[in-house]
Amino acid sequence: MQVSKLGIASLLCLAGAAMAQSDEPLQPIEPAKVTNQALVDLGAKLFFDPRLSRSGFISCNSCHNLSMGGSDNLKSSIGDRWQQGPINSPTVLNSSLNLAQFWDGRAADLRAQAGGPIANPMEMAFSHELAVDMLQSIPGYVNEFKAVFGDDKLSIDEVTTAIAAFEETLVTPNSRFDKWLKGDKKAITEDELKGYQLFKESGCIACHNGPNVGGNSFQRMGLIEPYQTDNPAEGRFAVTGDDADRFNFKVPTLRNVELTYPYFHDGAADTLSQAVDTMGRLQLGKKFTEEENGLIVGFLKTLTGDQPSFVLPQLPPSSDKTVRPNPFN
Amino acid sequence: MQVSKLGIASLLCLAGAAMAQSDEPLQPIEPAKVTNQALVDLGAKLFFDPRLSRSGFISCNSCHNLSMGGSDNLKSSIGDRWQQGPINSPTVLNSSLNLAQFWDGRAADLRAQAGGPIANPMEMAFSHELAVDMLQSIPGYVNEFKAVFGDDKLSIDEVTTAIAAFEETLVTPNSRFDKWLKGDKKAITEDELKGYQLFKESGCIACHNGPNVGGNSFQRMGLIEPYQTDNPAEGRFAVTGDDADRFNFKVPTLRNVELTYPYFHDGAADTLSQAVDTMGRLQLGKKFTEEENGLIVGFLKTLTGDQPSFVLPQLPPSSDKTVRPNPFN
Ligand code: HEC
Ligand code: HEC
Ligand code: HEC
Ligand code: HEC
Ligand SMILES: [Ca+2]
Ligand SMILES: [Ca+2]
Numbered sequence: 001m002q003v004s005k006l007g008i009a010s011l012l013c014l015a016g017a018a019m020a021q022s023d024e025p026l027q028p029i030e031p032a033k034v035t036n037q038a039l040v041d042l043g044a045k046l047f048f049d050p051r052l053s054r055s056g057f058i059s060c061n062s063c064h065n066l067s068m069g070g071s072d073n074l075k076s077s078i079g080d081r082w083q084q085g086p087i088n089s090p091t092v093l094n095s096s097l098n099l100a101q102f103w104d105g106r107a108a109d110l111r112a113q114a115g116g117p118i119a120n121p122m123e124m125a126f127s128h129e130l131a132v133d134m135l136q137s138i139p140g141y142v143n144e145f146k147a148v149f150g151d152d153k154l155s156i157d158e159v160t161t162a163i164a165a166f167e168e169t170l171v172t173p174n175s176r177f178d179k180w181l182k183g184d185k186k187a188i189t190e191d192e193l194k195g196y197q198l199f200k201e202s203g204c205i206a207c208h209n210g211p212n213v214g215g216n217s218f219q220r221m222g223l224i225e226p227y228q229t230d231n232p233a234e235g236r237f238a239v240t241g242d243d244a245d246r247f248n249f250k251v252p253t254l255r256n257v258e259l260t261y262p263y264f265h266d267g268a269a270d271t272l273s274q275a276v277d278t279m280g281r282l283q284l285g286k287k288f289t290e291e292e293n294g295l296i297v298g299f300l301k302t303l304t305g306d307q308p309s310f311v312l313p314q315l316p317p318s319s320d321k322t323v324r325p326n327p328f329n
Numbered sequence: 330m331q332v333s334k335l336g337i338a339s340l341l342c343l344a345g346a347a348m349a350q351s352d353e354p355l356q357p358i359e360p361a362k363v364t365n366q367a368l369v370d371l372g373a374k375l376f377f378d379p380r381l382s383r384s385g386f387i388s389c390n391s392c393h394n395l396s397m398g399g400s401d402n403l404k405s406s407i408g409d410r411w412q413q414g415p416i417n418s419p420t421v422l423n424s425s426l427n428l429a430q431f432w433d434g435r436a437a438d439l440r441a442q443a444g445g446p447i448a449n450p451m452e453m454a455f456s457h458e459l460a461v462d463m464l465q466s467i468p469g470y471v472n473e474f475k476a477v478f479g480d481d482k483l484s485i486d487e488v489t490t491a492i493a494a495f496e497e498t499l500v501t502p503n504s505r506f507d508k509w510l511k512g513d514k515k516a517i518t519e520d521e522l523k524g525y526q527l528f529k530e531s532g533c534i535a536c537h538n539g540p541n542v543g544g545n546s547f548q549r550m551g552l553i554e555p556y557q558t559d560n561p562a563e564g565r566f567a568v569t570g571d572d573a574d575r576f577n578f579k580v581p582t583l584r585n586v587e588l589t590y591p592y593f594h595d596g597a598a599d600t601l602s603q604a605v606d607t608m609g610r611l612q613l614g615k616k617f618t619e620e621e622n623g624l625i626v627g628f629l630k631t632l633t634g635d636q637p638s639f640v641l642p643q644l645p646p647s648s649d650k651t652v653r654p655n656p657f658n
Contacts, residue, residue, distance in 0.1 A: 048396050057407045062386070067377050067644045074656060078386045082411035084657050259646050262653065271649045307643050314636050315396045317588050320600045324591065327403060328413050 025200065027211040028178035029094065029255065029305055032169040038148050043166025045144075045313045046159060052131050053124035054080055056325025060117065060163070064092040066308055069259025070170065075267030080125035081327075087233055088267035091260045093308070094253055096168045098215035103249050103265045105218060106239045110164035115156060128156040134323065135159070140316020172256055172305025180302070188302050195299025198292055203284050213254040213303060221249050221265070224285040227278075231266035258301045272297045354529065356540040357507035358423065358584065358634060361498040367477050372495025374473075374642045375488060381460050382453035383409055385654025389446065389492070393421040395637055398588025399499065404596030409454035410656075416562055417596035420589045422637070423582055425497045427544035432578050432594045434547060435568045439493035444485060457485040463652065464488070469645020501585055501634030509631070517631050524628025527621055532613050542583040542632060550578050550594070553614040556607075560595035587630045601626045 034040055046052065050059040063077045063085075064070045070091035072078075077085035087103055095101065100108055107113035117123040118131050135141045136154050145154045148162070177196070179187035188196075199205060208214040218236045221227045227247070236245035249265055262268065263275035276296050280286040288296065318324075363369055375381065379388040392406045392414075393399050399420035401407075406414035416432055424430065429437055436442035446452040447460050464470045465483050474483045477491065506525070508516035517525070528534060537543040547565045550556045556576070565574035578594055591597065592604035605625050609615040617625065647653075 045396075050394070050397075051402075055407065056403055057391070057401065065379070067642055068379075069646070072386065073380075073647070074385055074654065078384065078656055082656075261647065270653050273649065309640055311638055312641050313396055317398070318402070318590065320602065324599050325403065327407055327411075 024181060025205050025209040026177070026181065026213055028181045029097075029171050029173045029175070029211055031173045032171050034169060036148070036165065038144075039162055039165045040169055041166075041313070042144050042148050043162035043164070044310065045141075045315055046163050047166050048313050049315050051134055051315075051318070051322075051325065052118050052126060054126045054130075054325065055327035057327055058124050060092075063089045063117075063123070066092075066170070069093060069256050069307070070095075071260045073261060075262055077123070079123045080121065083122050085122060087231065087265050088262065090252060091256060092167055093170050093172050094212050094215070094255050096164075096171065097210075097212040098250065098253065099217065100250065103233065104236050104238050105250050110167050111157075111160045114160040114163040114167075118159075130323075131159065132156055137319055137322040138316050139319060144316070170308050172307060175255070175303050175305035177299075177302040178305065189298075191295055192298050192302050195295035195297070196302075198295055199299055202280065202286055202288075202296075204279065204296075207251045207283070208254050214251040215253040217251055218245070218248040219251050219283075221247055222282045225282045227264075227282055229264075229266045229268060231268075233265055235265075254300055254303055256304050256307075258304045272300060276300070353510060354534050354538040355506070355510065355542055357510045358426075358500050358502045358504070358540055360502045361500050363498060365477070365494065367473075368491055368494045369498055370495075370642070371473050371477050372491035372493070373639065374470075374644055375492050376495050377642045378644050380463055380644075380647070380651075380654065381447050381455060383455045383459075383654065384656035386656055387453050389421075392418045392446075392452070395421075395499070398422060398585050398636070399424075400589045402590060404591055406452070408452045409450065412451050414451060416560065416594050417591065419581060420585060421496055422499050422501050423541050423544070423584050425493075425500070426539075426541040427579065427582065428546065429579065432562065433565050433567050434579050439496050440486075440489045443489035443492040443496075447488075459652075460488065461485055466648055466651040467645050468648060473645070499637050501636060504584070504632050504634035506628075506631040507634065518627075520624055521627050521631050524624035524626070525631075527624055528628055531609065531615055531617075531625075533608065533625075536580045536612070537583050543580040544582040546580055547574070547577040548580050548612075550576055551611045554611045556593075556611055558593075558595045558597060560597075562594055564594075583629055583632055585633050585636075587633045601629055605629070 047060045050057050050062070052059065058080060063072045063079075065072055070093040071089045074089070076087060077089045079085050090103065096110055099105065101110060101113035107116065115128060118126050119128055132154055135145070142154065145158055146152060149158050176187045176192075180193075199208075207217065207219045210216045221235070234246055236248035236250075237243070239245070257263075257272065261272065262270050263272070264278070269275040269278060273293055276293050277288060280288045280293075376389045379386050379391070381388065387409060392401045394401055399422040400418045403418070405416060406418045408414050419432065425439055428434065430439060430442035436445065444457060447455050448457055461483055464474070471483065474487055475481060478487050505516045505521075509522075528537075536546065536548045539545045550564065563575055565577035565579075566572070568574070586592075586601065590601065591599050592601070593607070598604040598607060602622055605622050606617060609617045609622075
């Protein structure tokens with residue numbers, strides 16, 4: 001306990017240092033700068049293409065639904081053959097701002113991440129080779145890869161590069177809170193401002209800071225009081241093997257957190273109010289009153305930004321040579 | 330056999346009569362006239378909303394993917410808990426032009442149809458009551474239904490009305506063939522024109538005619554030669570109980586048929602070339618040469634029109650009161 005509290009104190013110092021630089025420990029999200037629209041458009045198609053899965057049914061968008069804040073709003077995802085996923089699906093919105101990908105940070109960046117689900121037997125259950133073969137059998141894709149990458153050898157690297165380029169556009173600027181940060185003092189209400197102040201004063205800001213309001217460090221879940229869960233995930237320890245990292249998870253972004261219920265790596269908290277209550281007790285040793293809880297929840301809802309807005313991608317049709325999916329065998 | 334051939338002959342006469350009126354037995358698709366954009370937008374949200382299913386995972390768009398020609402490109406669909414559907418998923422594109430909905434026409438129109446999948450235990454496995462409760466727990470939806478329908482009592486009728494209004498916009502004008510029909514004689518190649526002529530002369534036009542190149546009658550599958558399939562569907566007989574209707578199916582639209590593989594009610598034909606070969610033999614007693622087959626396939630591909638183009642809908646988030654889906658129990 002003593003050590004843990006010291007931990008928080010030093011974290012708050014760090015946050016304090018960050019505060020000294022800008023005025024606030026949170027920074028606004030900047031709109032994406034697209035330098036290669038053709039690459040992004042190709043990535044969007046791949047993100048929506050269920051043919052990257054064994055069944056022909058599951059795409060990235062199945063579990064990171066861009067109509068619903070970039071996650072699936074399920075405790076744990078539904079994968080190939082309706083298999084239950086091991087962990088809650090995090091949002092892809094603003095994920096480019098995270099220090100690493102996945103709850104345990106085992107992928108360094110979006111490119112490294114994007115190859116994972118395609119070959120994961122619990123998720124899309126395909127293989128990189130089959131994915132490339134599939135794409136190569138489709139003239140529409142072959143032409144598009146050629147136009148974008150300037151070569152004939154379509155590869156999984158090109159696939160993940162395109163998906164990552166699309167994901168980099170999935171930022172959510174212009175939240176009411178960001179407008180407030182940029183000087184529009186009427187963008188949030190007085191209560192929402194109180195909620196923000198409470199968020200800072202209580203110590204939430206120690207872990208949830210920076211432009212993504214999180215996403216920039218790994219922290220112990222259950223710092224003051226242990227977290228009870230049936231979920232076997234061990235967090236960062238799975239990557240480093242270091243005992244000190246056991247049950248450390250990447251601090252999730254709180255951007256668009258209104259949309260990414262349920263909460264925590266096990267999806268155990270159905271509502272934002274529950275998640276705030278748990279955070280207060282387990283990370284800070286604080287039991288918020290109902291009013292305080294409501295104020296913080298109110299503030300968190302000001303973090304919902306402009307959702308990605310684009311025309312639903314049209315996928316190039318399979319050719320006679322494309323191997324047909326067979327989801328039931 | 331004799332009777333069947335007579336059948337085709339009389340069908341061809343009917344088609345001939347149609348031809349006398351306009352110049353061609355096929356008419357172009359006209360763009361949708363939207364009179365109530367708010368109703369259509371609400372319908373689009375519902376079409377994309379997986380919360381209309383028990384699992385929270387399956388939406389109309391799962392099986393009628395508007396990125397892929399409005400079907401799922403699977404032999405039979407994947408429904409709740411990965412259950413295998415009984416029949417191939419037809420496209421929703423231009424389905425408003427069909428004389429009735431479903432392969433056997435058991436739903437009179439799109440409104441009558443739209444309630445079906447929500448409550449079908451093989452598809453979305455929800456119920457109308459749960460669907461309405463779900464929507465009513467979401468302030469974003471409540472406001473939108475109120476704005477559109479002007480009342481407070483959100484009902485399943487309003488839900489299906491909105492979905493049907495959205496589906497009515499899913500028409501695909503401006504195919505190259507339609508441009509040709511409208512006078513642009515360069516819109517299709519000489520070979521494609523030959524394919525069209527073969528399509529007419531061979532007798533395909535007897536069943537696949539009108540603006541939807543089908544969709545306007547029920548016809549026997551296997552008129553000249555029986556169709557071999559393991560699929561137990563009995564077609565129109567299931568609706569009328571009339572023996573003469575056994576194995577009669579709604580003639581599918583050939584609009585966008587390039588995109589709606591695999592073909593037939595059992596999805597047994599992987600390619601357009603196979604489907605054309607089967608149709609020739611079974612419906613007309615004709616074995617097309619490879620060249621003839623290629624010409625007809627070439628013509629059919631000119632029927633791909635403008636795909637629906639709209640910004641991916643954003644769904645209003647669940648509230649704390651919304652019952653959470655539990656896909657694994
Ligand atoms: C079957 C569900 C499923 C599918 C399909 C799926 N994901 Fe995920 N995704 C998850 C889950 C669950 C996690 C968290 C896994 C973990 O942290 O161990 C995740 C994590 C991620 C992350 C990390 C986000 C972060 O902040 O840590 C990104 C990015 C991502 N997925 C993108 C994709 C892309 C791109 C695809 C398609 C190529 C895809 N996902 C397909 C369920 C899915
Ligand atoms: C010591 C670090 C730390 C502090 C302090 C902290 N958090 Fe967290 N927060 C985390 C970590 C780590 C997680 C992920 C835990 C998990 O999923 O198991 C998390 C998760 C959350 C979530 C769920 C996000 C999601 O998408 O699942 C919310 C909401 C949240 N925190 C809000 C707060 C609030 C409000 C406070 C202050 C009362 C706070 N946090 C204090 C580290 C911290
Ligand atoms: C699990 C897969 C699945 C889901 C989910 C699904 N459908 Fe279908 N749909 C089908 C199948 C299969 C058929 C054909 C059934 C038959 O003819 O007996 C069909 C038929 C249709 C038809 C008739 C088209 C025609 O020309 O006959 C329409 C329209 C339609 N669906 C719209 C919808 C809407 C709207 C929803 C959501 C409310 C929906 N579907 C959900 C699989 C699905
Ligand atoms: C006597 C009526 C009739 C004639 C003549 C006919 N068809 Fe069909 N066609 C049908 C019916 C009925 C189906 C649906 C059969 C099924 O799914 O079991 C069908 C299905 C098809 C399909 C598959 C469409 C899909 O989406 O599954 C294609 C392609 C097709 N016909 C093309 C042709 C061509 C080309 C010809 C001429 C060689 C032709 N048809 C002649 C009635 C006919
Ligand atoms: Ca979540
Ligand atoms: Ca089909």
